[in-house]
Amino acid sequence: MTDLSRYRRQMLYPGLGEAGQEKLALARVGLIGCGALGSFVAAELARGGVGFLRLVDRDFPELSNLHRQILYDEQDVSARTPKAVAAAQKLRAANHEVEIDPVVEDLNAFSIEQFARDLHVLVDATDNFATRFVINDYAVKQGIPWVHGGVLGASGVSLTVVPGDGPCFRCLYPEPPAPGSVETCDTAGVLTPAVGVIGSIEAAEVMKLLADPGSRNRGLLTVDVWETHFETVQIERRPDCPACGRREFSFLEAGREFLVDEICGSDAIQIVPPGASSISLSALAERLAPVARVNLRDLYLEAETEGIRFTIFGDGRALVRGADSAERARSVYDRYIGS
Amino acid sequence: MIEVRLFATLAPRSRQGKRRFEVEPAPGLTVRDVVHREGLAPADIQIVMRNGSHAKMDSELEDGDRIGLFPPVGGG
Numbered sequence: 076m077t078d079l080s081r082y083r084r085q086m087l088y089p090g091l092g093e094a095g096q097e098k099l100a101l102a103r104v105g106l107i108g109c110g111a112l113g114s115f116v117a118a119e120l121a122r123g124g125v126g127f128l129r130l131v132d133r134d135f136p137e138l139s140n141l142h143r144q145i146l147y148d149e150q151d152v153s154a155r156t157p158k159a160v161a162a163a164q165k166l167r168a169a170n171h172e173v174e175i176d177p178v179v180e181d182l183n184a185f186s187i188e189q190f191a192r193d194l195h196v197l198v199d200a201t202d203n204f205a206t207r208f209v210i211n212d213y214a215v216k217q218g219i220p221w222v223h224g225g226v227l228g229a230s231g232v233s234l235t236v237v238p239g240d241g242p243c244f245r246c247l248y249p250e251p252p253a254p255g256s257v258e259t260c261d262t263a264g265v266l267t268p269a270v271g272v273i274g275s276i277e278a279a280e281v282m283k284l285l286a287d288p289g290s291r292n293r294g295l296l297t298v299d300v301w302e303t304h305f306e307t308v309q310i311e312r313r314p315d316c317p318a319c320g321r322r323e324f325s326f327l328e329a330g331r332e333f334l335v336d337e338i339c340g341s342d343a344i345q346i347v348p349p350g351a352s353s354i355s356l357s358a359l360a361e362r363l364a365p366v367a368r369v370n371l372r373d374l375y376l377e378a379e380t381e382g383i384r385f386t387i388f389g390d391g392r393a394l395v396r397g398a399d400s401a402e403r404a405r406s407v408y409d410r411y412i413g414s
Numbered sequence: 415m416i417e418v419r420l421f422a423t424l425a426p427r428s429r430q431g432k433r434r435f436e437v438e439p440a441p442g443l444t445v446r447d448v449v450h451r452e453g454l455a456p457a458d459i460q461i462v463m464r465n466g467s468h469a470k471m472d473s474e475l476e477d478g479d480r481i482g483l484f485p486p487v488g489g490g
Contacts, residue, residue, distance in 0.1 A: 112490040202490040225487040230422035232461070232487050247468075248460065252486045256457070258423045260489035297463065297484060299421050302433060306482065308463045413488070 077172070082124050095286030096124060102285045103127040105194040107182050107210060109158040110134070111265065112224050113200035114146040115274025120198075120281060121166040121173050128166070129176040130159040131190050133402040139381075143267040181402050182206060184327045187213045196284050197221035198277055202260065203409040204251045205333065211236065211244035212324040220284050224277040227258060229266045229301035231273035234310070235280045235291045242312040243319040247295060254391040255354035257413040262362045268300045333414070335401045338394070344404035348391040348414065356389055363411065383407050415439065416475050418448055419482040429453040439477040446471045449483070460486040 079086065079096050086096045104125050106113055109132035121128055135155050136147040144158075151161040159177035166175050182190060182201075187209055191197055197214055199207055199222060207223060214221040215238045223234040223244055236243050276296060283290045294307040317323045325331050334347040360371045360378075367380035378385045384396040385407075393412060398404035408414065415436040425433040429452050437448055445462050449455075449471070461484035462469045475481065 108490050110490055200490045202488065204486065204488045207488070225490060227422040227485070227487045227489045230484065230487055232484065248486075252460070252488075257486045257488055263423045265489050295461070295468065297421070297461070297482065302419065302421075304419070304421070304482075306463065306466060308461075308466055308468050310468050 079124070081170075081172075085123060090290065091282065091286055095282070098286045099124050099282065100126045102196065103129070103194045104281060104285075105129045105131065105191050105197045106200055107131050107197060107206065108200035108202060109146070109162045110140065110200065110202055111143040111260070111267070111270040112226065112274045112277065113158075113162070114144045115271050116198050116200055116224075116278050116281075117162055117166055118146060118169070119275060119278035121170050121175065123278070123282065124170065125173060125281070125285075127174045127176065129178060129190065129194065130162050131178045131180065131182050132157070132159040132162075133179065133181045134158050134406050135403075136161060137381075143265060143270050145267075181405060182209070184209050184212075184329075184332045187327075191219065192217070194219065196281050198281055199223045199225075200274070200277070203414045204248070204257070205254075205409070205414045207244060208251050208326040208331075212318055212326040214238060215243050215318045216322070216324045216327070220288075222277045222280045222284070224273045226265055226269050226273050227260060228263055229269050230297070230299045231269045232298070233273055233276045233280070233292065233296045235284070235293070237284070237288070237291065238319060241293055242310045243316060245318040246313040246316045247310055249313075249317070251414070253352045253354055254348040254408075254414040255352070255359050255387065255412045258362060259410055259413045261410040262366055262413070266300060269298065272298050272300060333405065333408075335405050337401065343386075343394040343396045344398055344401055346393045346395060346404060346408045352391045353389060354387075354391050356387065359387065359412065367411065378411070380411065381407075383411075385411065387412060415477065416443075416448075417480045419480075420452070421482060421484045422487055424454060424458065424483055424485050427454060427458070437475075439475065439479075443475045444472050445469065445475065445481060445483075448475070448481070454483075458485055459483050 395404040463482040
């Protein structure tokens with residue numbers, strides 16, 4: 076039997092107790108995204124004694140991340156250590172008893188099975204909607220509980236999805252927003268305390284799902300730290316929900332994924348969003364103007380920021396120059412154009 | 415009066431630019447009307463809360479209602 080004495084202070088809380096702590100120690104949890112939310116969730120779950128933690132993230136830390144991505148430091152930025160690897164180092168130093176499995180890859184419709192099939196709970200700490208629809212389809216299909224969290228500005232939301240018991244993510248959001256139509260933390264900003272609140276809520280939901288599932292949050296939590304607003308709203312399960320109602324998991328199928336291709340003979344990487352979308356280039360130009368050099372042309376929009384040059388077309392397709400890999404190109408697409 | 419709260423990025427994009435304001439009740443007034451009046455597009459709104467419950471854009475509003483509107487909140 077593992078010695079649980081280091082967790083005495085949290086085991087004293089009767090909701091968890093020693094029995095709950097033992098369940099955490101046996102649990103295998105997957106964290107999708109190791110940015111801002113992921114920093115808080117990972118730190119709290121690893122320190123809290125979750126036995127196995129898989130960290131999936133395709134990115135590298137940047138200086139502009141450090142105000143909110145509290146697992147990383149300037150050394151990680153200059154050494155270009157992948158976030159998942161840097162996070163694993165910090166978490167092992169905080170608690171050598173937990174097993175940390177860093178994965179530096181893109182989680183998508185094709186890779187999720189490989190990363191999630193041996194896990195008990197999934198946690199959403201990603202920065203885009205496209206990945207959340209993949210997570211929801213996979214989790215509902217396989218019957219794996221997952222915790223959604225999202226932040227923007229001073230606001231945040233969280234929803235705990237237990238397949239077959241209450242609404243799923245698609246009951247709340249039937250379809251993903253069109254690529255290029257949403258504000259992101261990189262275009263509209265984000266406050267670290269909002270991230271901390273939602274990340275901590277997500278960590279608490281994971282602990283409850285493992286130790287005391289009846290206590291989980293059953294609504295959509297909405298938070299705004301500038302307004303000191305906390306409200307949980309009831310969400311109904313939709314009988315016609317494509318995922319949990321009709322069990323059609325289209326986000327796991329070919330045709331709903333983003334295509335990312337290096338263009339031969341050029342330094343550009345092309346990103347093509349799924350389906351026929353139509354985005355407002357002028358609205359996107361307005362959103363990008365505070366953070367990028369923007370040039371709106373008749374048929375396309377050029378934007379340049381942090382050494383990355385985008386050419387974005389009205390169907391959401393983008394050419395990305397200055398990104399050293401397909402993963403990086405997709406990452407900056409999600410962060411600046413939004414998906 | 416009807417209390418309206420705009421979260422995340424909605425207030426700075428709205429006509430008044432306020433995070434919280436009141437609207438005079440009127441027969442048949444819906445959430446959609448309030449959204450239009452503030453110069454926002456219905457597509458900008460992803461979550462409508464009315465008195466603590468998830469509501470629809472065409473929900474009719476009554477005196478004393480509290481509504482809260484969220485855009486897609488997808489950062490992490």
